Amino acid sequence: MNRNPLLKICLILLMPFATMAQKSNKPQFTKADTLRGSITPERAWWNLQHYDIQVRPNLVNKAIEGSVKIQFKIIRQGKRMQIDLQQPLLIDSVFYLGKKRQSLNYTREANVAMINMPFGMKANTEGLVQIYYHGVPREAIRAPWDGGISWTKDELGNPFVATSCQGLGASVWWPCKDHQYDEPEKGVTISVRVPDSLMNVSNGRLINTIQHEDATKTWVWQVKEPINNYSVSMNIGKYIHLKDEFVGEGGKLDLNYYILPQNKEEAERQFAQVKPMLKCFEHWFGKYPFYQDGFKLVEVPYLGMEHQSNVAYGNKYMNGYLGRDLSGTGWGLKWDFIVVHESGHEWFGNNITSKDIADMWIHEGFTNYSETLFTEWLSGKEAGSAYNKGARKNIRNDKPILGVYNVHNTGSGDMYPKASAMLHSIRMSMNNDEKLRQLLRHLNKKFYHQIVTTPMIEKEISLYAGYSVKGIFAQYLTTTQVPSFDYISSMDGKTLKYRYSNAVKDFYLPLQIKAGKEVLVLKPKVDQWQTIQLTPSQIDNLNLEKIENYYYININGRKEVQIKMN
């Protein structure tokens, strides 16, 4: 209890400011964020089975009209169904397609429609709803990061149109359950009607084209495997089609490339990287996850995106990231960033999808790590480590990698290089590449076409690492501190004292350090010194400063100084 009245007044005066300061640090979320980012009661009672999307874009007015049929399984009776459709798109009508077609009432709140469902729907049966809609969807501002629809023209003046909506959500251009936790088990059919001089390329396989009398054509694409809805895409252009095939772990895989004719030669040269990339990723991650739907690259007017079985490509047929190396080491110029990174997402992002976008590091961290593995595939293990370390210069440590759950919030952009550096550190501590390979393949098998959370991934990695990675995950995913490896070696070099500092309490990352032909294993404790005696060979060959080349930790070492007392 404070008995000083003056101090009490000061504290009261300060309080509102303190509260304000606290508030401003915390992101503020709205009801709309909760509707978007959580499994609301209006979402929870039904389970997606299939989407049938039929759209007709108007390339002149930058508008769209169409309908989406949503097939779902009824888990338990629900009164209202939440469907997301972002403004300014308008819903025209909603029908329940049962024994008879029945019009349904709905209310709209912000970017959501709450549809009143008919009575008498039984659990464990299926339902079908059709939503008609139209409007002028959000135009992409800086695709793919600030996405929507890019209505552009190619160099020859032909329409060149593409969707991109990761983060923003598929509901920016079609009505859906806009949350990653639920994917349509039986896939999606996408029919897009365009002028018949053009072509639409969507995900999966082309199953039909319908010529109409008004000089338009409908391109019907079918995706048979579950798909995250931000992957569903529409790409319109005056494309030509190149074909190839890859014989991999799942048999024959069709490779289809849809590109602008003026880029044919460059595409043939650049896409030669697809097969080695697939070979490398199948080696490390297991079979390509979408053999049924095939593999495609489709040229788009923006950099690129991991659209499942239909990777959007706009890297200008250059190696690196638009000709740049994000690692600054030169290794990143040996391959095409978009071919490699976006295809890596077929395993991490599309096959294994995070339930909440707060866990998006599962997509970006592992996929960023696929770049390290491909560098290693081409140029050797040291090159891979150098690439991984080089990419650390992009780490900002501005905020945690994990976002806020249930409000459609992502964490720091560090989810790319820092999560990848974390994975590389775990790998180095395992010092067993075959084990690592088994782990990565195990993840893609165990969670094949599934939705996961960070604790689920943590559990599996711990099994293969041989120790709990809980502390590592806590350190790198929830704090912005870089652990420090502190050491003091004795004057004669025979004794080594070491510990971790600047780390969470249960941070545990064993270090396996090469010392000549030997490997020295250290298990530093946080804020607690340990001492070992080194062998003559270790004294000669140990270079502790090199640890940071392989582990994302700072090194803070010195030689013991003996102070003579008079």
Ligand SMILES: [Zn+2]
């Ligand atoms: Zn990515």
